[in-house]
Amino acid sequence: MPAMPASVETASALIAIVCASAPVHLVLNLRSLDCAIRLVTGAKAAASDELFHPADLIIVMHDPHSGIDGPTVIRDLRGHDGHARTAVLLLGASSALRRSGIEAGATDVMTGPIDPLDLQIRVCNLLELALARQVLHRQSVAMCRDVDRAGAEAASREREIIRRLMLAAEFRDDQAGDHLTRVAGCAIAIAEGLGLSEGDANDIALASTMHDIGKISIPDSILMKPGPLSDSEREEMKHHAIRGYRMLYDSPSHLLQLASDIALTHHERWDGGGYPQGLSTTQIPLAGRIVAVADVFDALISERVYKKAWTPEAARRHLEEHAGTHFDPDCVAAFVARWDDILGLVESNPPESATV
Known part of the structure; x- marks a missing residue:
């Protein structure tokens, strides 16, 4: 199957994968997106400080037998200021996981056997959504700065007008x-x-x-x-x-x-x-x-x-x-x-x- 080409937008993105052990097949499948990948592995991964480091997309691999309970991990992520709006993809074998994952705050859920192309498409879409949201946030911050600056300039002009009117009164x-x-x-x-x-x-x-x-x-x-x-x-x-x-x-x-x-x-x-x-x-x-x-x-x-x-x-x-x-x-x-x-x-x- 041909690899899905990475978009210009997602090529610089960072994906964090939370899992019990290194998912070689998953990493290989995402390599074609040309994204940086950080693994948070082990039975204590869900409690690791590394879990809360910045990322554009977090993939949580549900594996309760190895100590990775997907919905619990996602709730912890959503409770952290840095990941209140981070895109989170939950992967698991059980179809019953979809509801609990969405309720916990997952952006998307994939269950059952994971199709490689479907995974690439989902990940690419989530990354583009996340990066677009970041662009909008930066624009919003810039607009707020511009509004604040314009307000300060307007207030300064008002005070200048008043000062000059005071001078007019003093001339008389x-x-x-x-x-x-x-x-x-x-x-x-x-x-x-x-x-x-x-x-x-x-x-x-x-x-x-x-x-x-x-x-x-x-x-x-x-x-x-x-x-x-x-x-x-x-x-x-x-x-x-x-x-x-x-x-x-x-x-x-x-x-x-x-x-x-x-x-x-x-x-x-x-x-x-x-x-x-x-x-x-x-x-x-x-x-x-x-x-x-x-x-x-x-x-x-x-x-x-x-x-x-x-x-x-x-x-x-x-x-x-x-x-x-x-x-x-x-x-x-x-x-x-x-x-x-x-x-x-x-x-x-x-x-x-x-x-x-």
Whole structure:
């Protein structure tokens, strides 16, 4: 009978044969496939560490009289991480072996007298299946790496966009940078105090740096005015919330969408007396409620042309006194619970002319 030619794919494959003694006839029959063959032999073969070494195909020769119980060997193989999906061919004389072998996890079972050509065909098909699965696995791993890399690059671009928007805000107000840093730090403390995950807290903090981005639309005569605003000027200033939202809301970026919510709602009040929509309680997104506390605290401890800086302790009392009216009481409680962190933030990034 002519030998079956080896395919290009299977020529480099490795077959492990688990048997009681060296199966010369089987090895000779598989030689035409030009595969490497490793024998795991002897009565203790099923318990040998060598059984679990890597292989593209494992052939188990059922011989219970010599200590090789095929289904038991296969169950052991399937319980090993390295062979959970390895192709396994079970060979045996009993036709009753087919069911127990398949139940144990055999990929294929051959029983009765083994036809050499049939064996070659089965082995060749199993090897090609195994090697194709390996190729798919490598492609899947490569795709996952590509997806992870693309995700990291997208996140980096988002942060770059946010950083540049922060720079735009600083061009209009040279105190904006320090203010945004302190607001972001307070936002992290409040978010973590509320039990949010580190990732969610960091997202809110980063998005919070754009809460006043709409102020770039406010005329310098109002934004830089060295004194209290008139009623009409105050109404114009209030427009920064809706304008900031419009700058950001339709971005596909999660961070920019979060920033748009914060820009729109950080001047809303828990009691409904805020602007621009008059939202109340949990109608206000959580991120907006968090930043409202952080923003007001920093505004109070910062000196302005129309007011002196408050001490952190005085600003804290203001927040506590207005919890449940201006502010979400849970956000204020979270802020107070992280008071040592807040003080550390203020000490490391002090507002100009503030008495800490």
